[in-house]
Amino acid sequence: MGVAENFRAFRDKYLIPTDTVGSISYRYKRITKQLNKDFWNTDSETAHSLYVGSYGRDTAAKGVSDLDVSFTLPNSLYHTYNAYANNGQSALLQAVRQSIMRTYSTTSVGGDGQVCVIKFDDGITFEILPVFVNSANTFNFADSNGGGSWRTCDPRSEMQAFLARNREANGNLKAIARMARVWKQHSNVQISGMLIDTLAFNFISAWEYKDKSYLYHDFLVRDFMHYMATRDVNQEYWLAPGSGSRVYRTGNFQRPAATAYQNALKAIQNETDNQFWARTQAWQAIFGSAYPS
Structure with a gap:
């Protein structure tokens, strides 16, 4: 084969397999549906969620193990947790974690300072970043490290x-x-x-x-x-x-x-x-x- 044929064949081997894509989508929708039910009172499997990171930029390759997902919360909750005397950010992450565990009760769901981490048995890990849309149309997110603070990001x-x-x-x-x-x-x-x-x-x-x-x-x-x-x-x-x-x-x-x-x-x-x-x-x-x- 020539150069073009070789690199086309290479692409077929480094793209994420369709069964993996399907598994990721299934889990994404289940997580999103539960979060929407608890925080927005809807049953949507897609609203308020966004793939970010390499999967969101569509640069992930075969063997991808970490999926980054942002989930937008109602701004009223920002004021609720910001009013906490001590580390409202940690309390917010705990509330999101508890919601996810209603769907994945037997799966390891932990926290990592800024995200809720869901580890599946097949080696795939979802990292859920709870966010609020701010006046600049970027995201505020909770950082529970060092006593708690709010940080900003703009993955969109x-x-x-x-x-x-x-x-x-x-x-x-x-x-x-x-x-x-x-x-x-x-x-x-x-x-x-x-x-x-x-x-x-x-x-x-x-x-x-x-x-x-x-x-x-x-x-x-x-x-x-x-x-x-x-x-x-x-x-x-x-x-x-x-x-x-x-x-x-x-x-x-x-x-x-x-x-x-x-x-x-x-x-x-x-x-x-x-x-x-x-x-x-x-x-x-x-x-x-x-x-x-």
Whole structure:
């Protein structure tokens, strides 16, 4: 197979399987329905809930284990819990946790300072972030750490910015974000999904082949790995697209990106030289067995 056929086959292997998507949707709707029943007095399976994080940006890949979901609460509850003398934020999270447990009573449902965490037996974890819409049309959310406080986030602007740039880039933004997640998992790279997406967002705007398709995905991998490898090792954070929130580094991703860049160069040269076994070996050094033989 040629470059385009190989990367199409690779895409089939890194996309989230349909049965996993169905399971995620089923759980999302059950959680949403219970929260709506308790906090909005409705039976809707979709109202007030929003996929956020990598699943919301549509950059998650096969093997995704963490699902981030925001759930908007009535603003009257913000005033109720804000009036608590001590850590109303913790009390709010506990109320949401109790609601979820009415549906998933035998599943582990815990708290993590800002979210309610639901751990399922198949390794999938839902993290529910209760939010309030504020006057700026962004979200306020509870942080129960350090005695309790309110913080803000704007995932909707992040998703809108990401979607718009992906359209400008002929789908290549989502493609490289997903492929980078396969690389991260295979090479155990210390980088968050949000930082991958932020760097990919910044990179793709100036990439000279952004209007191309699968035939250029070998160059896409090569050039993005080079871009990541050449980021300032002293830079502590980058600004998220849309929201401008700080996205912090969690480790050195530049060194493994430099190694991946060298392997991409080898793969492309092997393709040119018709050394197809060596080409596959070089790509699998980056992506593991997810890249087709």
